[in-house]
Amino acid sequence: MSKNIFFLLLxxxxxxxxxxxxxxxxxVLDFVRVKSGHRAETLFFYENNWxxxxxxxxxxxxxxxxxxxxxxxxxxxxxxxxxxTAYPDSAAYTYSExxxxxxxxxxxxxxxxxxxxxxANDFRKNSFFKNxxxxxxxxxxxPVKPPEEESLPVLKELNRxxxxxxxxxxxxxxxxxxxxxxxxxxxxxxGDEQSTKDLAGYSRGVHAGFQRGKExxxxxAIEFRFFERFxxxxxxxxxxxYQYTYTPPSGEAWSGYxxxxxxxxxxxxxxxxxxxxxxxxxxTVGAAExxxxxPMADW
Numbered sequence: 393m394s395k396n397i398f399f400l401l402l403x404x405x406x407x408x409x410x411x412x413x414x415x416x417x418x419x420v421l422d423f424v425r426v427k428s429g430h431r432a433e434t435l436f437f438y439e440n441n442w443x444x445x446x447x448x449x450x451x452x453x454x455x456x457x458x459x460x461x462x463x464x465x466x467x468x469x470x471x472x473x474x475x476x477t478a479y480p481d482s483a484a485y486t487y488s489e490x491x492x493x494x495x496x497x498x499x500x501x502x503x504x505x506x507x508x509x510x511x512a513n514d515f516r517k518n519s520f521f522k523n524x525x526x527x528x529x530x531x532x533x534x535p536v537k538p539p540e541e542e543s544l545p546v547l548k549e550l551n552r553x554x555x556x557x558x559x560x561x562x563x564x565x566x567x568x569x570x571x572x573x574x575x576x577x578x579x580x581x582x583g584d585e586q587s588t589k590d591l592a593g594y595s596r597g598v599h600a601g602f603q604r605g606k607e608x609x610x611x612x613a614i615e616f617r618f619f620e621r622f623x624x625x626x627x628x629x630x631x632x633x634y635q636y637t638y639t640p641p642s643g644e645a646w647s648g649y650x651x652x653x654x655x656x657x658x659x660x661x662x663x664x665x666x667x668x669x670x671x672x673x674x675x676t677v678g679a680a681e682x683x684x685x686x687p688m689a690d691w
Contacts, residue, residue: 423471430515436507553663567602583671617685
């Protein structure tokens with residue numbers, strides 16, 4: 393494969409899914425040549441420094457992905473490695489130095505970790521770098537885990553007690569019906585906001601949000617697709633993607649997406665939500681991820 397084609401593949405195919413997202417991920421590609429006989433020093437350097445910094449940045453939401461690829465130099469491209477870092481959007485890239493500076497200072501206060509006495513410039517050379525904006529992309533769908541046979545009747549109960557009335561409450565703008573689906577010791581966790589709430593705190597926000605919806609008019613709908621559902625008959629764990637759609641009185645409908653993990657408990661013969669976590673995963677959850685899940689009715 394020529395280096396020109398290789399470069400186009402990097403910019404186009406190794407990218408985060410964008411379906412239904414406002415933000416466009418930005419990839420930064422560094423092309424590195426390994427100096428003769430120093431592959432071990434180079435890989436050690438990137439694994440123990442570059443990777444370490446990005447693992448921390450990934451956990452903090454400063455970046456959305458990273459990759460290190462190896463290729464063979466030729467006349468069209470004198471580089472051995474391609475270091476790829478994805479930022480959720482252009483704003484995240486703009487603040488990248490500000491974000492990474494304290495990470496480097498904390499993790500490697502005495503400078504980068506090296507395999508031996510050779511310095512970085514002795515074993516590798518940065519040939520050039522490129523910024524790439526994702527135009528379109530796709531990835532293999534997340535596998536759906538089939539439930540155990542004994543769980544199937546319970547999943548029907550969960551649909552009946554939680555997911556069907558959940559969608560009905562949103563469509564009707566009925567905050568009390570929706571909140572009634574939760575346990576008294578309910579815990580709500582929101583990954584994007586890095587916040588947790590009990591039922592009382594969550595209820596205030598729900599009532600305010602549903603009231604705003606009534607004042608604005610329009611129609612609201614929420615749908616769920618699942619990747620994993622299992623239960624022991626008394627407690628249940630369910631993971632999936634939701635699609636929230638709002639249609640204003642005039643204008644086009646728009647949809648938002650999030651990944652959820654819900655834990656439920658059976659109380660007095662009815663299932664209720666005990667813990668609800670969701671996140672947009674830094675804006676990387678969209679229509680493609682939603683469609684890859686299995687609809688509620690198919691379980």
